[in-house]
Amino acid sequence: MEQHSHDFDPQHDEQREMSLQPSRIQIRWLIRRDMDEILNIERQSFGRPWCEDGFLSALRQRNCIGTVAELDHQIVGFMIYELHKSMLRILNFAVAPDARRKGIGRQMVQRLVDKLSQQRRNEIVLEVRETNVAAQLFFASAGFRAVTVLRQHYDDTYEDAYYMRYRIAAEMSGHLPTNRIAGIDAA
Numbered sequence: 001m002e003q004h005s006h007d008f009d010p011q012h013d014e015q016r017e018m019s020l021q022p023s024r025i026q027i028r029w030l031i032r033r034d035m036d037e038i039l040n041i042e043r044q045s046f047g048r049p050w051c052e053d054g055f056l057s058a059l060r061q062r063n064c065i066g067t068v069a070e071l072d073h074q075i076v077g078f079m080i081y082e083l084h085k086s087m088l089r090i091l092n093f094a095v096a097p098d099a100r101r102k103g104i105g106r107q108m109v110q111r112l113v114d115k116l117s118q119q120r121r122n123e124i125v126l127e128v129r130e131t132n133v134a135a136q137l138f139f140a141s142a143g144f145r146a147v148t149v150l151r152q153h154y155d156d157t158y159e160d161a162y163y164m165r166y167r168i169a170a171e172m173s174g175h176l177p178t179n180r181i182a183g184i185d186a187a
């Protein structure tokens, strides 16, 4: 991911509100009309925000998908991701600052996790700036793990990126299926 500000704030822990009921959040496809609100969230979230052209050229790619989260008919988050043969790759993702720590980001990621399957796409990957501790903690709490450090990954700083991955649990390969019928005590 290109640009991510560092918004780790320990005091936030005390201020945070209860998570919202999942039913209050609507996650739907992004449409062109959403762009102003998305750009607003993007600018409030990143030191080097994507511009409108950045969003449009990403979304023009056949394998690129945009979603938004709505709360009371207002856009409070967005996610841009790519579909690859065996994985999903998050390119850009943010929740509006005043809507954070309510479980919205987690629901958006969960929506992606629900798309994974053992047979097809079985992992989600992303890059996060080394200074973006909040996002690292967020993804770690959602089951992602940092698997590689990408040295000096960005052209605007000397920062490294952590390449993080979520993988669905492998099926119990190597174990022969139990024959439950045979296991039943015949007596």
Ligand SMILES: CC(C)(COP(=O)(O)OP(=O)(O)OC[C@H]1O[C@@H](n2cnc3c(N)ncnc32)[C@H](O)[C@@H]1OP(=O)(O)O)[C@@H](O)C(=O)NCCC(=O)NCCS
Binding pocket: 001, 004, 005, 007, 008, 009, 012, 016, 045, 046, 093, 094, 095, 096, 099, 100, 101, 102, 103, 104, 105, 106, 107, 126, 127, 128, 129, 132, 133, 134, 135, 137, 138, 139, 141, 142
């Ligand atoms: C990262 C981001 C999308 C998280 O969205 P969110 O809606 O606030 O996240 P959630 O409320 O679903 O948080 C789920 C859990 O993640 C962890 N978490 C989220 N934000 C955190 C923070 N600032 N510090 C520590 N842990 C955090 C917590 O475990 C949290 O659960 P809790 O609130 O019950 O403790 C949001 O902080 C954001 O938009 N940041 C700026 C943009 C950005 O960095 N995007 C990701 C680029 S890689």
